[in-house]
Amino acid sequence: MASKIFKLIEEEAHRQKYGLEMIPSENYVSDAVLKALGSILTNKYSEGFPLRRYYGGNEVIDKIETYACDLAKKLFKVPQAYVQSYSGSPANMAVTMAVCEPGDVVMGLSLASGGHLTHGAKLSFSSIFYKAVNYNVRGDDWKIDFDELEALAKKHKPKLIWAGTTAYPFKLDYRRFRKIADMVGATLVADCSHITGLIIAGVHESPVPYCDLIMTTTHKTLRGPRGAMILVTERGFKKDPEIKGKIERAIIPGIQGGPHNHQTAAIAVSLEEALKPSFKKYGAQIAKNAKVLAQSLGTVSETHLVLLSLTGYGYGLGYQAQYGLEEAGITVNKNTIPGEPASPFYPSGIRLGTPALTSRGMKEKDMVKIASWIKRVLEEIRGLDLPKMQDMRKDFLREVKLKLRKNKNLKQIRREVESFAGKFPVPGIS
Numbered sequence: 001m002a003s004k005i006f007k008l009i010e011e012e013a014h015r016q017k018y019g020l021e022m023i024p025s026e027n028y029v030s031d032a033v034l035k036a037l038g039s040i041l042t043n044k045y046s047e048g049f050p051l052r053r054y055y056g057g058n059e060v061i062d063k064i065e066t067y068a069c070d071l072a073k074k075l076f077k078v079p080q081a082y083v084q085s086y087s088g089s090p091a092n093m094a095v096t097m098a099v100c101e102p103g104d105v106v107m108g109l110s111l112a113s114g115g116h117l118t119h120g121a122k123l124s125f126s127s128i129f130y131k132a133v134n135y136n137v138r139g140d141d142w143k144i145d146f147d148e149l150e151a152l153a154k155k156h157k158p159k160l161i162w163a164g165t166t167a168y169p170f171k172l173d174y175r176r177f178r179k180i181a182d183m184v185g186a187t188l189v190a191d192c193s194h195i196t197g198l199i200i201a202g203v204h205e206s207p208v209p210y211c212d213l214i215m216t217t218t219h220k221t222l223r224g225p226r227g228a229m230i231l232v233t234e235r236g237f238k239k240d241p242e243i244k245g246k247i248e249r250a251i252i253p254g255i256q257g258g259p260h261n262h263q264t265a266a267i268a269v270s271l272e273e274a275l276k277p278s279f280k281k282y283g284a285q286i287a288k289n290a291k292v293l294a295q296s297l298g299t300v301s302e303t304h305l306v307l308l309s310l311t312g313y314g315y316g317l318g319y320q321a322q323y324g325l326e327e328a329g330i331t332v333n334k335n336t337i338p339g340e341p342a343s344p345f346y347p348s349g350i351r352l353g354t355p356a357l358t359s360r361g362m363k364e365k366d367m368v369k370i371a372s373w374i375k376r377v378l379e380e381i382r383g384l385d386l387p388k389m390q391d392m393r394k395d396f397l398r399e400v401k402l403k404l405r406k407n408k409n410l411k412q413i414r415r416e417v418e419s420f421a422g423k424f425p426v427p428g429i430s
């Protein structure tokens with residue numbers, strides 16, 4: 001009997017095809033990436049690095065991993081690359097372990113300002129084992145407050161400064177980061193997980209000339225399988241000639257055991273795709289789409305994402321928007337906004353992105369259409385008087401979902417969305 005799972009995969013494929021995937025960290029991988037990911041390479045153990053393994057039978061795996069690293073070096077024009085980290089968070093942990101001793105100061109953008117958990121958020125390894133100091137964005141224009149960053153760096157003398165974001169709609173000024181890192185002797189690490197595809201397309205500046213190390217996940221705008229890469233730049237080797245051994249020891253035995261070889265192979269396939277001229281066009285289109293989507297929603301974006309404040313509707317209502325849009329077939333995530341007046345679980349904004357829609361071939365005119373559905377949903381929710389967190393009713397979230405599910409206007413929007421989305425092919429599904 002076929003596993004129950006295959007039926008559920010079909011159900012999820014239907015959701016992905018007939019809905020609009022607008023979570024900025026998500027994408028659709030190609031058939032070729034899926035094929036490598038689902039291959040027999042998952043059967044093999046290969047702790048260690050090419051030609052330095054703890055297990056026999058790794059002749060082919062060595063070729064695969066070396067090829068993946070070579071492609072990464074070529075794509076980013078860096079002298080050293082690692083592809084074994086299981087995902088972005090363990091890769092950031094490996095980087096931190098390679099650069100810092102426990103208790104050293106690490107600096108990163110605060111979660112509330114659009115930073116990532118691993119850059120020094122409370123309860124993450126980065127603040128449990130290290131002394132985390134967070135910098136923020138300015139309240140007026142939501143851009144990184146470099147004056148604050150400089151003052152904090154001079155005061156706390158960080159060993160590592162993260163230049164990377166997860167909910168930030170503007171370009172990053174790596175030159176300014178470098179200047180501050182040099183003032184205090186810090187290692188500067190770019191975490192360009194979200195924007196790698198834009199960097200490859202030349203829409204965003206490459207961090208390579210400015211940073212010592214780079215970490216990127218492989219599954220966001222890069223459009224590969226879940227995974228991550230750690231890159232060492234020329235600068236990085238100059239800053240610490242021992243960095244290679246430190247990163248390798250942090251990956252294994254520091255954090256991981258055997259690498260996921262099927263994942264390594266799929267990363268290689270996605271890097272081949274990213275090296276093609278067509279990928280540059282794709283990356284440029286992601287940004288064009290985000291710009292139009294933002295404008296249509298009354299805000300701005302220089303990246304692949306839009307951070308939309310809903311404070312005009314009330315505080316802490318991001319979850320209502322997320323659930324309402326989900327009922328209408330549009331997947332986004334609730335998100336804190338800078339200076340969040342409510343809480344991380346009940347934030348006052350939503351985060352939307354264009355990478356996955358762009359992979360389906362959608363263009364600027366489609367973004368205008370999608371923005372109008374989003375606005376209709378938000379208006380509908382506004383008129384519903386849904387139970388609120390402040391009511392402190394048990395199970396109020398379930399009540400909200402049930403009320404939204406029964407709503408006729410949201411059902412109508414869903415029908416329109418499904419008919420629209422169904423016309424666009426989905427890599428890996430259609």
Ligand SMILES: Cc1ncc(COP(=O)(O)O)c(C=O)c1O
Nearest residue numbers: 087088089116164165166191193
């Ligand atoms: C900037 C940044 N770094 C790291 C990560 C962590 O990646 P993962 O979820 O693969 O652990 C993310 C994930 O969203 C991210 O946005």
